[in-house]
Every structure is written in C-alpha cells, then in structure tokens.
Amino acid sequence: MKPRVATVWLGGCSGCHMSLLDMDERLIALAGRMDLVHGPLLDVKEFPDAVDVTLVEGAVANEEHLIQIRKVRARTKVLVAFGDCAVSGNVTALRNVLGNADGVLTRVYGDRAPGGRVVFDELVPKLLDRVLPVHQVVDVDLFLPGCPPSADLIHFVLSELLDGRSPDLAGRLRFG
Ligand code: SF4
Numbered sequence: 001m002k003p004r005v006a007t008v009w010l011g012g013c014s015g016c017h018m019s020l021l022d023m024d025e026r027l028i029a030l031a032g033r034m035d036l037v038h039g040p041l042l043d044v045k046e047f048p049d050a051v052d053v054t055l056v057e058g059a060v061a062n063e064e065h066l067i068q069i070r071k072v073r074a075r076t077k078v079l080v081a082f083g084d085c086a087v088s089g090n091v092t093a094l095r096n097v098l099g100n101a102d103g104v105l106t107r108v109y110g111d112r113a114p115g116g117r118v119v120f121d122e123l124v125p126k127l128l129d130r131v132l133p134v135h136q137v138v139d140v141d142l143f144l145p146g147c148p149p150s151a152d153l154i155h156f157v158l159s160e161l162l163d164g165r166s167p168d169l170a171g172r173l174r175f176g
Contacts, residue, residue, distance in 0.1 A: 002033060002034050003035070003053060004048070004051045005053045005054070006038035007041075007054065008054060008055070008057065008068065009057050009058055010059060010060060010068065011058040011059045011085065011092040012083065014057070015083070015147070016055075016058075016086075017040060019083075019146075019149055019150065019154060038054075051072075052076075052077050052161075053077070053078045054078070054079050055082035055144070056081060056086050057082045057086060058083075058085045058092060059131045060134060060136075061132075064125035065128075066128070070137070070138060073138035079134075079138070079139070080157065081134045081135060081142070081143045083148050084145055084146060084148075085133075086133065087143050089132065090147060093132075095131060096131055100129035153172060156172065
C-alpha cells in the first residue's frame with residue numbers, strides 16, 4: 001500500500017502550496033509513490049483517518065483552525081509544519097501586535113461592520129485573540145521553514161519521508 005499523504009491550508013496565503021506545485025514534473029513521479037488523500041487541490045471535505053504524512057500550511061488563527069489541527073494531529077503519523085507561518089506564525093501573526101481579536105477587527109473595519117459589530121457564525125469562524133504557530137497547539141514532527149519553502153526543499157523532504165527516512169535539513173536551508 002502506498003503512503004497516504006495529505007496537505008492542509010490553515011492561516012496562510014497559499015504560497016506554500018504554490019511552491020509545492022512548483023515541483024512541476026517531479027510531482028508526477030511523486031504522485032506514483034503516494035496516495036494524496038486530502039488538500040486544497042482535492043474535493044475532500046473531511047480529513048481522513050490513518051494519514052502517514054500531512055503538510056500543514058499556515059498558522060492557527062481562528063476557532064475552525066483549532067478544531068482542524070487537533071483532528072489532523074490525531075489522524076496523522078508525521079505532521080510537518082510546512083512554511084514559516086506554520087513554523088513561527090510569520091506573516092499571519094503580524095496582527096498579534098494589535099492585542100486581540102477585537103483590536104484587529106476595530107483596526108480593519110472600524111465602525112463600518114453591520115451594527116458596528118462583525119457577526120460570526122458557522123460560515124465565519126471566530127478569530128483567536130492571538131495567532132499561534134502550529135507547535136503551540138499540537139506536537140509537530142518536522143519543521144520545514146521558508147516563506148515559502150523552495151520546491152527543491154519540499155521535494156527532498158517528501159522523497160525522504162516516502163522512503164521511510166527522517167529528512168536531514170542541515171546544510172539545505174538558506175537564509176537571506
Ligand atoms: S510561509 Fe510565506 S508563502 Fe507560506 S503561507 Fe506563510 S506567507 Fe504564505
């Protein structure tokens with residue numbers, strides 16, 4: 001049976017998933033070695049059981065993300081924080097300087113929201129007061145930094161994991 005691989009998109013810009021697509025023809029070779037079972041490229045609503053590897057893009061920024069990442073963790077063997085927003089909060093966490101969710105909403109909408117308030121319901125999840133990197137909510141098995149991580153780095157990590165090895169990122173990360 002091929003390894004079951006998933007991706008998840010939390011509070012991020014989708015740039016990490018775009019970098020994944022930048023693997024170009026290497027994706028075809030990887031696709032033959034795994035079953036892709038969840039992600040924004042698939043029409044699968046519920047995160048499945050028994051996933052071997054999940055790449056998580058983005059930070060935890062609202063209540064829906066909290067529920068989702070806990071479910072993902074419970075159903076995944078190797079959880080990868082995929083990109084700097086997942087690793088550290090990065091761009092998504094910039095709004096933390098505004099104090100809390102009310103501070104963000106006031107800064108963005110002022111009194112222009114209906115009735116002077118932003119209405120949250122099942123379609124508009126409530127913002128958390130602080131944006132959190134993934135490891136502050138659940139255990140992370142591997143940190144894959146970069147904004148976004150390069151296609152070469154993503155390819156290396158996925159190839160190693162599919163071969164049953166733990167990727168050694170020493171010497172492969174470039175800063176600046
Ligand atoms: S790490 Fe960069 S590319 Fe990835 S979701 Fe965050 S801002 Fe976008």
